[in-house]
Amino acid sequence: MGINLSLTVNGRAVSADVDPRTLLVQFLRDHLRLTGTHVGCDTGQCGACTVHLNDRAVKSCNLLALQAQGASVTTIEGIGEPGKLHxxxxxxxxxxxxxxxxxxxxxxxxxxxxxxxxxxxxxxxxxxxxxxxxxxxxxxxxxxxxxxxxxxxxxx
Amino acid sequence: MNAPIIGQPIQRKEDVRFLTGGGTFTDDVNVHGQTHAYFLRSPHAHARIRSIDRAQAATAPGVLAIFTGDDLAEAKVNGLPCGWLITDVNGQPMKEPPHPVLAQGKVRYVGDHVAVVIAETLNQAKDAAELIDVDYEILSAVVRAGDARKPGAPVVHDTAPDNTCFVWTIGDKAAVDRAFSGAHHVTTLEFINNRLIPNAIEPRAAVAQYAASEDAYTLHVTSQNPHVERLLMTAFVLGLPEHKVRVISPDVGGGFGSKIYLYAEETVITWASKQVKRPIKWTAERTESFLSDAHGRDHVTRAELALDKDGKFLALRVATTANMGAYLSTFASCIPTILYATLLAGQYTTPAIHCEVIAVFTNTAPVDAYRGAGRPEATYVVERLVDTAARETGIDRAEIRRRNFITTFPYQTPVALNYDTGNYEATLAEALQLAGVAGFEARRKEAERRGMLRGLGYSTYIEACGIAPSNIAGALGARAGLFEAGEIRVHPTGSVTVFTGSHSHGQGHETTFAQVVAGRLGIPVENVDVVHGDTGRILFGMGTYGSRSIAVGGTAIMKALDKVIAKGKKIAAHLLKAQESEVEFIDGEFWVTGTDRCKTFTEVALAAYVPHNYPLDKLEPGLNESAFYDPTNFTFPAGSHICEVEIDPATGTTRVVSFTAVDDFGKVINPMIVEGQVHGGLAQGIGQALLEGCIYDPESGQLLTATLMDYALPRADDLPAFKVGMKATPCTHNPLGVKGCGEAGAIGAPAAVINAVVDALAHLGVRDVEMPATPERVWRAIQSAKTAKKAA
Structure with missing residues (x-):
């Protein structure tokens, strides 16, 4: 039932089998434990789930994870770190x-x-x-x- | 000598983790073996439950258990309690119908909890919930406060056949009536204080675990007051021993009141985690937040102000019907009474005030404290009346306020409160200047040339914060003292961990409280960390609400610091071979008075933990002190807000072009954080005035504003840049001189905005515009005023 998903997240190659109805934000939070990306509304209005997909800001609650197949995703964890903030x-x-x-x-x-x-x-x-x-x-x-x-x- | 720390805009200690995705919010917590809960909610506002058939759902893939109200009743789980008893004018206690955690027999609002499904995955839980067959007998519903007591209105609870929770009054009615009969002028207004839905951006969530080996529970939950949550849940609902339940509120993404209360969801999953012997997670979807978070406001009010020929206020008469919703939430009953009617004196010397409050049950979500909680409603009543009275009597709006300001303190109001200090003329004068009021008429004319209507509105508000002096609160019906606890743990190398019963969910306590400690002990702020939100680490706490954290929680920390310093003096005296009475603590060092002998705080801390030769009969090792602080009075922040709007008469669109707030919060620990609190409060106050309004369909009781598409939260382009100023009269009864700042913006702003809208339209004959003053409402107000003028 899972479909293979391969993409780059914060510069790292990632591959996993996912349920087709998995949202990108669920993949980031639940599979990769990148919990800096948040869900505030699940309907695309609050923007708490915004990440970069191929350098464009997108709402990751409005995309299926599989729509990011082969893409490059950047989350808040990928832009700076304690002691070296962007x-x-x-x-x-x-x-x-x-x-x-x-x-x-x-x-x-x-x-x-x-x-x-x-x-x-x-x-x-x-x-x-x-x-x-x-x-x-x-x-x-x-x-x-x-x-x-x-x-x-x-x-x- | 160290640079002063208190009063500095120090950058926040918590920011780095939030900016790098390192925060830990409740939904970020995942526990091995965790299952997921989904709540089946009522689609009806009012219905009898004839039966619930869960046979098919119970066998759906991944389902571990399904529980209904009957299961909880059988397990002797009690209903959710209300923490504040109001006594009716007839001498009887308020009506407190049972508030079952899962509905029993009846559902009473759309979103009421009918059953919980626990499954391996969230999708499985949701899928199974769709298979539960509930047979409802739909009943007619009542949703508006003004309709609840009408003859023939649907009855929400059989124990309150007229839907009345209580009728309550405050003030001297006879004195008020006398004053009105001799008044030169009476200004009367009727208005609705619109129902709001708090909408913290983090939805409520909980993760419950039961450890059979210890017979103990751990609950992570989005709470503003984890100790209160634990106390209510264990002692009143689940009957569990408190020491077997640890409640952790990790990073919490905004509260605004909505996360004070004990809710059904976390209570059910805590109980159920033992039944299914697995951890359970629940996170609200946004629409669930709309449906089942406690709402705010929702008053219907008639208010009259009596004035003499000089514009002096003689008396105020107020009658309010307050919507409690379907059940009494944790603090619901004190909001439209103790936190509302007692504030009706405002900043004025009005000698006689009477207020009657009728609290009613309706088929809507429970209503409780939302940022400001009672005080925005009181300010709206007073400040709308004052602006209207100024217009009717032809007295300048600043001048009529000045004529009535309280100028000597302490001041006993006719509605129970005793203001300790303030300087209302100073905040008004500063606000008039900062807002550029002198140039307003020129700006109005310039706008007119562009076909726009410009208006200016004032609101000079007061609030009572730092709830509460426990003895006063108790006399007023609080079923618990409302003190605060703090603990200072000095580590051997002189760094400090602070344990506070206050909870930070955006307020920046990790920084402000660290400044308080660093300032008092004379150590770097980096050496102080603040721990909050964990009943397993903190001895006790009443939590954060009512802008009480710095005034009550901060003072508890100060008291604990006093004990640390007192103990430190003993240690220093021992080390320096001096008498304890000879030791002074100055800028982080213990000095023997009049000598060059001293020990640094760090040296004393180390000596506390590595004692070789203590006089053990007089001195214990260690340096760890705690304190409980119960204030002697509320604090009374106050200020002047001035709003300038521009209205497009063609569309009715109102734009806030300028908003000025000059507040008196007493002494300020971190001005950057305090200004941020003001900004956020103003946004919510302007939101109430122009954008936000919860609407239930009056026939079906359906919540029509149940998504962020239908309920307008302020966005960045709805708001102006704010002009914020401060004037300080230090609070007289706490050592920091602080008053609290979290709610001021939301309290003062709505009246300022609507006063500005009415000012822009007054020349057309408009006297009032209902909140939220949407383009449609403003446009209709303009049209009906024009029609009325033509007819006249």
Whole structure:
């Protein structure tokens, strides 16, 4: 009943037999134990499950794992680590862009794509581009500041 | 001398793990051999359960067990308790109908728990649940607070035939009536405080394990107060010995009140983990969160303010019907009473206040505390009245507030509270300046030229935080003291682990509390770690709600620190061959007064654990102290919020163009974190005012706003950048001088926003717009005002 799935996750080749109805987020969380990617709504509105699929930000709760066949997936665990944070992660810390931390990985993954598309984003651009992510803690004020600063830092 | 730590915007200790995917949320916890639970929920708002046939489901692949309310009744599992007793005006206790963890005989709201399926995989549990055949006799439902007591309304509980949980009053009715009869002007408003669904982004979840060899349980659960959860579950529902149950609330992804309560799901799976002899995991889907997390607000209110000819407030008369939902949630009854009516004095000297609260049962999800909990509703009543009265009497809105501000403290209100300190004129003056109110008329004219309507709204709010002084709370009906516990464990090399009964689910306690400890002991903040959320490691705790963590939990830590320092002085005196009374603790060092002899904190810590020659009759080894702290009063944060909106009259769309909040939280430990708390509260307050509204269909009782497509949580482009300022009058009755900041934004903002919306439309003849002020509501308000003007 399982179908073989082979892909690259955070630069590492991964292969497994999966039930065809397995979602990408379930594969990442349950099979690979990459629990930094979160499920906040299971209907594609909250964005907590955002990862990169072939360098595009996607909602991993809205994709079957098998749709990632042969692809390259990057999760929050793949962009920086304690002691060696990515400039965008650093910016979130410096600007207090997170509180409970649950939506944070998805927002950081979206912010990375945002910064690639808009290397000098205005606050309005950041607010508009964040429409796929929900945060209930911060009121977005510091997230917006963090992304503007993070985008600037990424150019250095 | 070390640089000051308290008051600094230190970056958060918890951030690195959250930013790298290293957090441990409940759904991230996986236990060997774990099974999965799925709850079959009622599709009906009100129905009798004739029968439940689970024969087919029980044999479905992977199913271990199916339990219903009958199974739990047979096992003598009790219902979920309510922690606050309100006494009715007739002297009788409030009606407390049983709240079974799985429905017994009847379902009373859409989403009510009918059965639980436990299976090897979640998909198998879901598939099997579809095979359960429940025969329902559908009954008519009542969902609106205003309909619950109408003659002939469907009866939710037989024990409350008029759907009334209690009728409760506060204040001097005769004095209020007298004041109204002599009033120069009376302003009256009727409004609904809209029902909200909390929607923490992390859905509720639980993992329960039973270890037969120890006869002990471990429960991981998304809780704001794991010790309370354990106490209620063991002592009141499952009848288990408390020491055999460990409750762990690991990283929790937002709470906002919704994770305070003991819920059916974690209770059922804890019980069931012993029955199936396997660990069980349950995680809510978002729609389950909408259906079964405790909701907030939902008041129907009529309010009148009496004024004299100078605009001085003479009296306030309020009548509120509060929707409790189908069952009493853990703290439901204290929200529309103790945390609402007692706040109706606001920042004003109104000498006579009377409030009647009628709490009703309906066929809706239970309602309980949601960020602010009673205080946003009170602020909305007072501040909408004040702005409206200003307009009706022609007095400037800032001026009418100034004329009525309380200016001398302590101040005893006519509704039980005693404010210890505050400076309301100072926060208002600062807010007026920060918001650029002087330039508003020019901005209004400029907007007019673009065909837009611009409005300005004020809200000068007060809240009572740090619940609670246990003796006052007890007198008001609390069935438990509401103190807090803290423990300071100094390790031999001088680093410190803090164990706190408070729980952090975004508030940043790991940083703020570490600052408190580092500041007091004069050690680097890096040397202090904070542990919370585990009944196995922390002696006790009442948890986090009502903006109480720093004022109550922080003070418990301060008390424990005092004991650490006192013990340290004894050790230092011994080491330095001095009298204990000669030793002073200054900036992390123990000095013999007037000498050059001293021991550092680290030296004393080491000496505490490697004593060779202690006078053992006078001095025990070790340096580990704990304290319980019960405050003598609430704290009273207050502030001024000013909202500026722009409305497109063609579409009714309202945009918040500017929002200013100047708050008095007393002394601030970490301003960066406090500002973040304000931002988040404002977003929820603006959400209530403009976007969020829970809607049950009045006929069927179906929840129409059960997904994030149907219920509008604020997104980034719905909100402005916030202007935040602070003024401090330190709290007088705790050593840190702190008041609490978590709820202020959600309390002050709704009235400020609606006051601004009404200000923008007042010239058209609009007097009120119901929350949420959606484009449709605003557009209709404009149209009906225009029609009324034409007719006049």
């Amino acid at each position: 400039p965008m992660q650093e910016a979130f810390r410096a600007h207090h862009g997170l509180q409970c931390g649950f939506c944070t990985p998805g927002i950081v993954m979206n912010a990375l794509e945002l910064a690639r598309k808009h290397p000098n984003p205005s606050e309005d651009t950041v607010r508009a581009e964040l429409d796929g992510n929900l945060c209930r803690c911060t009121g977005y004020h510091n997230i917006v500041k963090a992304i503007v600063a993070g985008a600037a830092a990424m150019k250095r």
